[in-house]
Amino acid sequence: MEAQQPGGEAPYLRIESVNKRFGDNHVVRDVSLGIARKEIFALLGSSGCGKSTLLRMLAGLETPSTGRIVLDGEDLATVQPHRRPTNMMFQSYALFPHLTVEDNVAFGLRQERPKLARDAIAARVGRMLDLVQMQRYARRKPHELSGGQQQRVALARSLAKEPKLLLLDEPLAALDKKIRQETQLELVHLIERVGVTCIIVTHDQEEAMTMADRIGVMSDGVLLQVGTPDEIYEHPNCRFTAEFIGETNMFNGRLESRGVVCPDFPTPIAIGPAAGVSQGSEVSVSVRPERVLLSREQPENGEGGFINRAAGEVTDIAYLGSYSIYHVRLASGRNVTASVPSARWGDAAPPTWGDPVWVSWKAPAGVVLSR
Incomplete structure (x- = not known):
């Protein structure tokens, strides 16, 4: 599938003919995609379809077998994961249990080279905690927080380094259904306020339809269709998309x-x-x-x-x-x-x-x- 981009503008992120193989297993197949600056894009598909592998290649945790990934004009092929202008929030949130909320958010900033001044780190951590409304919990440990609060802390930590690209791997999967529904729009509003380009990986069609500007439907490593939520739902281009998104009579x-x-x-x-x-x-x-x-x-x-x-x-x-x-x-x-x-x-x-x-x-x- 060729790169797709709304509005005719040059894509901020370009995924060009990317393939990934693990031995004989071809898990991502010739994926090309263009994503706009500040767009919230969802990769949607069932388990094993290749969406998380594609996300890991964007983060630098996996290397494409063939193809290119270009972010804001920079080819990421030779850029190490810790040097990439990306940040990834994992499904488990991966908070450090021995650190406080503010220390979890500050962790990545303290690893920056050259080092950031202590005052600069404290100011940015404060802004992030204010953004996610967690300032009052700054001195708590992760085990003292609810699942929704832990999710906010993980998001604040991901945004603290001001990435060009935010990667969210099943960001709401750890929450129960009621909290997940309440959090979907809240998370979208936070991302829009920050103005960061965001890619969400999910198997939850409601989550993708609610949160994303556009959706890419994947199956067996192939990007089958890309479009807005209403385009995907009202005008599916294949039987898999029609049956995977919502219910249908066939x-x-x-x-x-x-x-x-x-x-x-x-x-x-x-x-x-x-x-x-x-x-x-x-x-x-x-x-x-x-x-x-x-x-x-x-x-x-x-x-x-x-x-x-x-x-x-x-x-x-x-x-x-x-x-x-x-x-x-x-x-x-x-x-x-x-x-x-x-x-x-x-x-x-x-x-x-x-x-x-x-x-x-x-x-x-x-x-x-x-x-």
Whole structure:
């Protein structure tokens, strides 16, 4: 995949045809990517996809087998890890248990050569602790802090050396779900206030969608798609991305002039434009559950154009407050998932288990993907 860069500007970070092999294991495959100054970029993928290895190459902890990494015009190939203008925050936070909060934040600054003055170190540590709202805990040890507080200290330490590139490896994985959700936007606001370019590695799609300006989806060492969160979600370029990001209904068939011929539907599935896919090809049609409409009566074509519809029976319901997830079995035996707002039914009783219903969606809601 070629380097991608929003806005047409020269990338601040350039990853050029980078490969990494460990013996016969090819873990990063010809990755090229451009990242803008002050951008928050997420590398998203399942365990073993190569995203952490790519992050370690940026930090200098691994060396590319082939390819180049250029940051702000500087080729990092010969720059030792401790000399790189990068800093990495590990998933475990790696705080020194015997040091106080302020000494943990100051640690990297005290290793600088030439040495920084004591007053300069103290002033910068103070600024960092103020930034992450941890000044009042300056004299505490890590074991006296909550997980969220430890995360803030680790972030302050990573930012203290004023890196050009901040690398975050699963930064919120150690937190429980509630704290993780609260911390996501807080962390983004901190990074934006500092103005540092940031790359986040995560397997959590919600984390990537919430925090990142752009996302790169990786699988088997390959960068499959790069785009904004809405581009990745609404316009996936392959089946893996469509299924990995969010939930989707996937219908397999053959593309013809009338639509996609699929054994689950008596008539071809009507679709929008199918760029780059030729007639006669085996394809998949991805339809997000929130695009699937549920009704008791057979829906008709309206001003929105052709719709796809099929009769079925409700087999399962998950009530989630503001919306419910309906599982509907079609006559073919195929299950379709629909996300239905609770307000959809008004004062009427919603369908329940065993009820006959119709599922439908407008033609443009289906994304056609090559198989």
